[in-house]
Amino acid sequence: MARGGGLSIDSDPIGSFFPHNPVVLNSFPEDDNNTIINNNSSGQQKWKLGPNMDATVSRNRSPSSSPNNNNTSTSTIPFQVNLSSDNKRPHIDEMDFFPNKTDDDHKNGINNFASASTSAPPSLDHLLHTHDHSSTPAMLELKVNTGLNLLTTNTGSDHAMVDDETSTNSEEKRAKSEMVVLQAELERMKVENHRLRNMLDQVNTNYNALQMHLVSIMQEQKEEEGEQQVFDGKLDEEKQSGNGVLVPRQFMDLGLASNVDTNEPSHSSSVGRSQDLSKSPINNEVASKEFDTKKNGSVSDEGFDQEKKEFGRGIEREDSPSEGAAATSNVPKFSPPRNVDQAEATMRKARVSVRARSEAPMITDGCQWRKYGQKMAKGNPCPRAYYRCTMAAGCPVRKQVQRCADDRSILITTYEGNHNHPLPPAAIAMAQTTSAAARMLLSGSMSSADGLMNGNFLTRTLLPCSSSMATISASAPFPTVTLDLTQSPNPLQFPKPPNQFQIPFPGVPQNFANSSASLLPQIFGQALYNQSKFSGLQMSQDADPSQLSNQSQRPPPHLADTVSAATAAIAADPNFTAALAAAITSIIGGAQPNNNTSTNNNATTSSNTSNANVTTSNNNK
């Protein structure tokens, strides 16, 4: 093959990222429904979709129930979706996981459910907000069908008794009554939506207040410890408890984990640390505590330097002076101990792998990526493509894209690192998901026992009914959280759909899965992120893009696990979950097939995500 020239795709089963050459979907001339056809010279990539899509759709359906039957059930999350849009199957370039649209998208007239709130990140608040705008045909269809089914039961017998001459009038009356019922239902849902939003706002307010309070306490305690350590250099935990501030192990681990962001100035000079203190006091708290506890006075940033060299050279240049200052600092309490470096290395290696069924060559995560390599990986006939984030110079985030060897319709995207720059709204959700997942994973990576515990914790809290899906993989070279969005719902495994966060989407066609599946990681990521940073409910705060950018750039204080149990309870709360389900229902119902094209040249996605599984593989070397 000729070298260079970005369109040589003959041997690229992954599907290279062709920003200006949208992938087109064609029919299926052969039986191998996973074959990727790269035989066109125009740079377009043709994928076989139909058999796979149909199989997936049918697999997601209850084998003994029609969509209407599903729709009559209120105990599941049945989505009566518009199946008539297959002819409008969008072109696929990337699988759009987080289809938050930018203003450009609005200007382009992109019709997307997420476009209702362009500046808001994906959150429950966002979803609920979108709900207000979701009086789309699909959603109405959902409601209409529900109403019909409800009414048909009663009116059917009535209809059988009336005379044929009066049937027309009867039907009209029935239609009117249905309309009234539907309108009432719509109003009721609006009120409920409003109520939920108000609840969210209130919880957000409470959370913010609590966060501020905790941060101030942490700072005060930090100062006190600093004074004490100068003299005796030792701090026992009873003293901390005496101050009414518990610093559990989770805090320590998460704080360390947050340093995966190579732009995090936690290894810089004391000045930088003091600046950082206001935003991430826990890290310093942890660092100083660990230092004091273990009396590890060694100052070794070499490992960290090496990590940053590997991750981003621009950052290395920027941080090197401050690191040098740190290395020669006379304030040992701020110097990261050796185990902190180990944690850094571990965190850097932490990965979040997203498995999704997608015909697109790459999922849309809102970031801009540049391919810098491609290799054939052992055991997989599909090459592995390496991308790095190009939204900011020196951004350490990289991702690998590879198709699953067993099922090439599954796209495996593995993220590594945290962004060191503000993220566009469309990228926040994925960044949150990956960073939070990595953080949570590594929060238990310090010990195998914790790893197992946290693996269960992750799934137990996030996916209350899916803990059985969480496995500890020994094959992964790095601690990896796998978000499996490909598996079909197992009715035996999920006996109580309304009470679980794992949400099957029966009968969601490919084009609708485009939007509905996109919601999953959105919600999933939001939940995961919120789990990680405690609130699970700070949606409106998240709705501020600038804050989100800051958050992504500098992870917030990890209040997460102090109240993780509470969060888990919230997540497991049927009411909360029902609210989520309602929001999702509205979104799914309101989702429109779209031909969206995001600002980073990402086109429509298509995924038959049916649920989200979490697999943690914690195989520290």
Place this chain on the structure above:
DNA sequence: CGCTTTTGACCCGCGC
């Protein structure tokens, strides 16, 4: 002309 992709070469860690 600048950006991007391609792809062979290179580096590094690990196991034997």
Place this chain on the structure above:
DNA sequence: GCGCGGGTCAAAAGCG
């Protein structure tokens, strides 16, 4: 020490 595999680099070349 050697080979293997994963990951990265960077020159070459295409595209808009």
